[in-house]
Amino acid sequence: MTLVSRLAATCAMALLAASSALADVELRITHPISSGAGKDAFDKIVAAFEAANPGVTVKQIVFDDDIYSDTGLITQLQSNEVPDIYFQWAGYPMQRDAQAGYAGDLTAAMADGWKDTFIDSAFAPGSGTSVDGKIYLVPVSLDVTNTLWYNKSIFAENNLTPPATWDEFLAAIKVLVAAGETPIITGNNELWPLGNWASHIAARTVPAAEYDAAFRQQKTFAEAGFLKPLELMQQLAEAGAFNKDMQGLGADPAMAGFFQEAAVMHPIGSWLVGSEGDLAAPGFAYGQFDTPVIDPSLPGSKSVIGTMTGFIQHAKAAHPAEATAFLKFLTAQDQAILWSTSGAISPVKGVADKAKLPVQMKGMADMLAGADAMVSPPDTTYPVPVAEAYYQAAAYAASGERSATDALKWLDETVGAMPKP
Amino acid sequence: MAGRNTGFQPISSGATNLLFVAPAMILFGLFVLWPLGSSVYYAFTSWSGYTKPEWVGLDNFRRAIFHDPVHIASYLHVTLYILGTLVLEVSFGLVMAVVLNSDRAGFSIMRGMFFSPMVLSMTAAGVLWAFVLDYRLGLLNSVLRGVGLDDWAQPWLSQPATALIAIMFVSGWRFSGFYMVIFFAALRRIPRSIYEAATLDGATPIKQFFTITLPLLRQQMLTCVLLAVTGGFAGFDLFFTMTNGGPFDATQVPATWIIRQGFDNNQLGYATAMTVILAVVVLIVAVVYLRVTERGNHVRY
Amino acid sequence: MSATDRRSGTEWLQLTLGGAIVCAMFYPAVWMVLSAFKTNREIFKHPFALPADWKWSNFAEAWDKGGLGGMYLNSLIVTAAAVTLTVCLATAAAFAFSRLEFPGRRWLYRLLLVGLLLPPPVVAIPLFAILRDLGLLNTLTALILAGTAWSLSLTIFILQGYFNSIRPDMEEAAMLEGANIWQIFRDISVPMVWPSMLTLAIVNTISIWNELMFALLFTVDDDKRTLPVGLIRFFGRYSTDYAMVFAALTITTLPILALYFLLQRHVIAGLSATAID
Numbered sequence: 001m002t003l004v005s006r007l008a009a010t011c012a013m014a015l016l017a018a019s020s021a022l023a024d025v026e027l028r029i030t031h032p033i034s035s036g037a038g039k040d041a042f043d044k045i046v047a048a049f050e051a052a053n054p055g056v057t058v059k060q061i062v063f064d065d066d067i068y069s070d071t072g073l074i075t076q077l078q079s080n081e082v083p084d085i086y087f088q089w090a091g092y093p094m095q096r097d098a099q100a101g102y103a104g105d106l107t108a109a110m111a112d113g114w115k116d117t118f119i120d121s122a123f124a125p126g127s128g129t130s131v132d133g134k135i136y137l138v139p140v141s142l143d144v145t146n147t148l149w150y151n152k153s154i155f156a157e158n159n160l161t162p163p164a165t166w167d168e169f170l171a172a173i174k175v176l177v178a179a180g181e182t183p184i185i186t187g188n189n190e191l192w193p194l195g196n197w198a199s200h201i202a203a204r205t206v207p208a209a210e211y212d213a214a215f216r217q218q219k220t221f222a223e224a225g226f227l228k229p230l231e232l233m234q235q236l237a238e239a240g241a242f243n244k245d246m247q248g249l250g251a252d253p254a255m256a257g258f259f260q261e262a263a264v265m266h267p268i269g270s271w272l273v274g275s276e277g278d279l280a281a282p283g284f285a286y287g288q289f290d291t292p293v294i295d296p297s298l299p300g301s302k303s304v305i306g307t308m309t310g311f312i313q314h315a316k317a318a319h320p321a322e323a324t325a326f327l328k329f330l331t332a333q334d335q336a337i338l339w340s341t342s343g344a345i346s347p348v349k350g351v352a353d354k355a356k357l358p359v360q361m362k363g364m365a366d367m368l369a370g371a372d373a374m375v376s377p378p379d380t381t382y383p384v385p386v387a388e389a390y391y392q393a394a395a396y397a398a399s400g401e402r403s404a405t406d407a408l409k410w411l412d413e414t415v416g417a418m419p420k421p
Numbered sequence: 422m423a424g425r426n427t428g429f430q431p432i433s434s435g436a437t438n439l440l441f442v443a444p445a446m447i448l449f450g451l452f453v454l455w456p457l458g459s460s461v462y463y464a465f466t467s468w469s470g471y472t473k474p475e476w477v478g479l480d481n482f483r484r485a486i487f488h489d490p491v492h493i494a495s496y497l498h499v500t501l502y503i504l505g506t507l508v509l510e511v512s513f514g515l516v517m518a519v520v521l522n523s524d525r526a527g528f529s530i531m532r533g534m535f536f537s538p539m540v541l542s543m544t545a546a547g548v549l550w551a552f553v554l555d556y557r558l559g560l561l562n563s564v565l566r567g568v569g570l571d572d573w574a575q576p577w578l579s580q581p582a583t584a585l586i587a588i589m590f591v592s593g594w595r596f597s598g599f600y601m602v603i604f605f606a607a608l609r610r611i612p613r614s615i616y617e618a619a620t621l622d623g624a625t626p627i628k629q630f631f632t633i634t635l636p637l638l639r640q641q642m643l644t645c646v647l648l649a650v651t652g653g654f655a656g657f658d659l660f661f662t663m664t665n666g667g668p669f670d671a672t673q674v675p676a677t678w679i680i681r682q683g684f685d686n687n688q689l690g691y692a693t694a695m696t697v698i699l700a701v702v703v704l705i706v707a708v709v710y711l712r713v714t715e716r717g718n719h720v721r722y
Numbered sequence: 723m724s725a726t727d728r729r730s731g732t733e734w735l736q737l738t739l740g741g742a743i744v745c746a747m748f749y750p751a752v753w754m755v756l757s758a759f760k761t762n763r764e765i766f767k768h769p770f771a772l773p774a775d776w777k778w779s780n781f782a783e784a785w786d787k788g789g790l791g792g793m794y795l796n797s798l799i800v801t802a803a804a805v806t807l808t809v810c811l812a813t814a815a816a817f818a819f820s821r822l823e824f825p826g827r828r829w830l831y832r833l834l835l836v837g838l839l840l841p842p843p844v845v846a847i848p849l850f851a852i853l854r855d856l857g858l859l860n861t862l863t864a865l866i867l868a869g870t871a872w873s874l875s876l877t878i879f880i881l882q883g884y885f886n887s888i889r890p891d892m893e894e895a896a897m898l899e900g901a902n903i904w905q906i907f908r909d910i911s912v913p914m915v916w917p918s919m920l921t922l923a924i925v926n927t928i929s930i931w932n933e934l935m936f937a938l939l940f941t942v943d944d945d946k947r948t949l950p951v952g953l954i955r956f957f958g959r960y961s962t963d964y965a966m967v968f969a970a971l972t973i974t975t976l977p978i979l980a981l982y983f984l985l986q987r988h989v990i991a992g993l994s995a996t997a998i999d
Contacts (some may be wrong), residue, residue: 061942061943061944062944063942064955067955070684070685071684071938071939071942072942074684074687075859075860075939075940076860076941076942078854078859079854079859079860079942080857080859099472100472189579189664189667189668190542190665243556244556244576244579245555245556245557245578245579246578246579247576247577247579247667247668247669248556248576248577248578248579248584248664248667248668249556249578249579257557262557384684384685384686384687385688388686392669395669396669399668401581401669417484417488417489419467419480430890430894431821431822431823432821432822432890432893432894432897432903432906433821433822433823433897433903434822434823434824435823435824436824436825437824438818438822438823438824438903439818439824439825439826441814441815441817441818441822441903441907442814442815442818442819442824442830444811444814444815445811445812445814445878446815446830446833446834447814448807448867448871448874449809449833449834449837449871449874449875451852451867451961452845452849452868452870452871452872453774453836453837453840453845453871453872453875454833454836455848456845456848456849456852457836457840457844457845457848459848459851459852460844460845460847462849463847463848463851494980498960515863517743519741520736520740520743521736521740521741521744522736523733525733525737527737527741528736528740531740531741531744533755533983533986534744534747534748535743535744535747536986537748537751537979537982538751539928540928540975540978540979540982541751541932541975541979542931542932542933542949542953542975543932543934544932544934544936544950544953544954545932545950545953545971545974547956548957548967548971549750549968549971550750551752551957552964552967552968553750555752558749558765558964559771560753563769563770581885594747594750601955608796618778626732628988651838651839651841654841655842655843656841656843657842657843657934657935658842658932658934658935658950661815661934662764662934662954662957676841676843676935679843679846679847680843680846680935680939683846683847684842684939689847692847693847693848695845696843696844696845696846696847699841699843700840700844703839703840703841704836704839704840709837711783721764
């Protein structure tokens with residue numbers, strides 16, 4: 001055989017090997033998108049990817065939210081068949097995964113122009129998608145973690161409009177109580193629904209540096225000035241603002257309760273929109289307003305609380321090439337638009353304009369644009385036990401179980417006993 | 422049937438006999454004893470589950486005993502639960518065994534129905550009762566509102582005061598059948614002649630219960646109490662399903678708190694230390710109990 | 723309290739009191755099954771009435787959405803394997819503890835009693851690590867082995883007691899005739915304790931079928947879930963849809979309940995016979 005024909009034969013063999021390597025690949029993706037419009041959108045995207053890549057099948061391993069965070073993900077990560085791609089929150093969780101060696105470094109893959117398809121803030125410092133300049137998380141949604149959803153009809157019946165200040169908010173609540181309605185419904189048996197709202201309120205009353213210091217256990221919560229937000233919670237409790245079974249109710253039943261008009265307002269995140277189809281009667285009129293301004297003199301008084309979520313490629317993925325291909329596919333324009341239409345704000349450039357966002361999502365996108373700061377929820381920014389301790393203190397005050405002062409005392413005692421980071 | 426064996430009379434000796442116990446003991450060793458031993462090791466480490474364990478000495482134990490009020494409270498809760506069990510399961514089971522002790526038609530079916538909740542899993546029972554106890558839409562509150570007792574309709578599982586009691590009742594609903602069966606079996610063995618003699622002497626059924634039945638059931642009652650106590654410490658399923666330790670940790674028992682710290686908060690070393698403490702507590706309670714009740718075991722009619 | 727005398731006042735009291743209590747205890751289950759046939763709205767508005775329309779479709783939906791078929795299969799596999807293994811190993815071991823002498827007999831028996839007293843949560847975490855190292859996480863095998871191991875203590879304890887209550891006369895006679903131990907075990911001992919083995923099989927079936935904690939911690943994939951775990955997930959996901967949850971509950975509990983009522987006499991009799999003496 002001549003050199004040329006030998007070279008040709010080698011190339012042919014290599015090609016064959018490469019294509020057979022691509023054939024019959026099973027890509028394992030694990031995530032908690034288990035219901036609603038988001039699930040439908042993701043399924044469509046997966047089907048489209050499989051159609052475009054014959055020889056690759058995608059296996060989705062899905063859990064409910066809380067099980068995913070508690071045991072689902074960690075068991076997967078430690079099993080002998082790790083997922084190629086997995087869902088994760090930006091911030092502390094991503095950081096921990098990077099340090100533990102689970103997250104794969106995607107900086108090189110991003111460098112060929114993929115990175116530029118995202119909006120600037122997606123990979124800005126503090127965005128929680130990278131560590132020391134190395135990108136680990138591919139962001140897919142910008143979630144507004146908490147906003148106040150309200151029932152338009154009931155507001156209209158009582159001549160109310162979305163309040164702009166805390167005093168107006170309290171007044172509205174009193175009107176609703178007098179009218180025999182339950183002003184606010186929250187399903188707080190896992191502490192985070194109310195906790196996220198209470199954190200946002202805290203971010204609006206406590207200066208940013210103090211807020212950060214308290215959660216990092218560098219100061220006590222009392223020193224940082226957390227009495228004020230807890231007192232606001234107590235005010236709400238005293239006004240009878242919440243549903244009586246707040247602490248025993250789950251997050252989903254509470255959302256359903258809002259859609260069934262069992263209460264007038266519901267503080268929860270932007271993902272509520274995705275459940276509208278499942279839970280609301282057609283024509284249910286609702287809107288949202290951001291938490292009212294509490295202290296106009298504080299910077300960040302019009303902040304929005306939000307976080308990014310996305311996918312991480314496992315450092316030891318069995319099929320890294322296919323995994324990266326899927327992630328690129330997922331964040332390409334068409335798929336990002338499909339994803340966004342299901343009720344998510346996409347961090348991919350240009351999607352917000354092109355996607356037919358549900359009316360509610362548009363409202364939130366506008367809110368994000370008009371905000372003067374972005375706060376992230378404590379349970380994805382700081383160590384979980386500290387965040388949950390604050391959530392619990394807020395729940396004590398909001399349910400009337402303890403006074404604000406006692407709740408604060410409890411908080412500092414509990415956090416004080418925790419090991420320092 | 423052959424008579425009672427009065428002593429250990431082996432039919433063969435030798436190490437080859439180990440083959441009969443080997444499979445069982447190997448499995449037992451691998452899945453019970455070895456994890457038990459490892460837990461003693463992990464208890465001295467700090468381990469998030471994501472990274473390797475790091476030695477921290479007695480820190481976990483210090484924290485569990487001195488700095489964790491919920492941990493201490495969980496023992497209080499489980500004790501209250503066990504006491505509740507003794508009333509709602511053991512005593513109620515005993516009473517029902519007496520009430521349903523009859524050869525008449527229909528009683529066998531009634532006993533069967535009374536025992537049937539035992540067949541459900543604690544999970545199914547927990548899920549069912551979580552709905553029954555729902556504040557807005559549950560069966561119990563519907564009944565109360567239906568008869569005009571609106572004020573009595575509580576958010577049962579949302580209030581620290583009522584949550585634990587609710588769980589106790591559900592547990593009683595499910596478990597009393599078990600104790601009924603055990604006591605029923607023992608009741609059957611009491612010769613009728615004793616009761617007939619007492620009736621001739623003029624004793625009322627209630628009196629007979631206290632002077633004849635109870636003393637003769639002493640052995641069973643002691644064993645049932647032991648079962649209730651050791652079973653109570655294992656309590657997990659119901660607490661996890663109905664309240665997951667809430668509201669405000671009012672229904673945390675050692676098992677749920679351990680799982681919460683270990684898996685939810687990724688502090689597996691700390692959680693293991695608490696399991697070691699749990700094991701020690703249970704063993705001490707059981708040994709003390711057995712010593713104290715050792716005397717006066719055999720009953721003669 | 724005999725079966726042949728006329729009903730006395732006491733017996734009427736027994737009937738009415740007993741009847742009332744039993745009905746009250748049984749009612750929640752009845753309510754659950756009836757509600758499974760209703761729509762959500764109907765459950766809120768008319769909680770006590772019979773369903774206006776018997777919506778059999780609820781069951782099909784629950785079966786589908788919950789993937790109950792797969793879970794049934796998993797529970798069946800785990801339970802059948804674990805119970806068989808438990809009863810076989812336990813009988814052999816109980817036979818040995820009762821009838822045979824061998825080095826370490828006392829100590830091994832005491833170790834076994836430890837399993838009787840300790841609650842499973844105590845080993846959940848290290849067991850998790852061990853299973854992970856053995857590569858058994860997220861497998862049904864893990865549940866089978868763990869379920870068996872934890873059932874051994876009680877089963878051996880009871881069987882051993884049963885053995886002890888029977889004199890070894892027949893076995894000794896067989897020994898004298900030259901039979902080896904295995905033959906004695908197989909042909910004499912096992913048939914002797916067969917009723918007790920059966921009862922323990924039923925008891926273990928109930929407890930392993932309903933086991934939650936290990937299944938929750940050690941399996942993760944949807945297709946490996948057993949019924950109790952699936953039920954919790956279902957409850958979490960459809961916590962707003964009472965009708966669906968009740969349909970799922972009915973599907974998962976009715977078969978076992980039906981089986982129980984068929985075998986009821988044997989279960990209770992068996993439990994009573996081998997009960998604590």
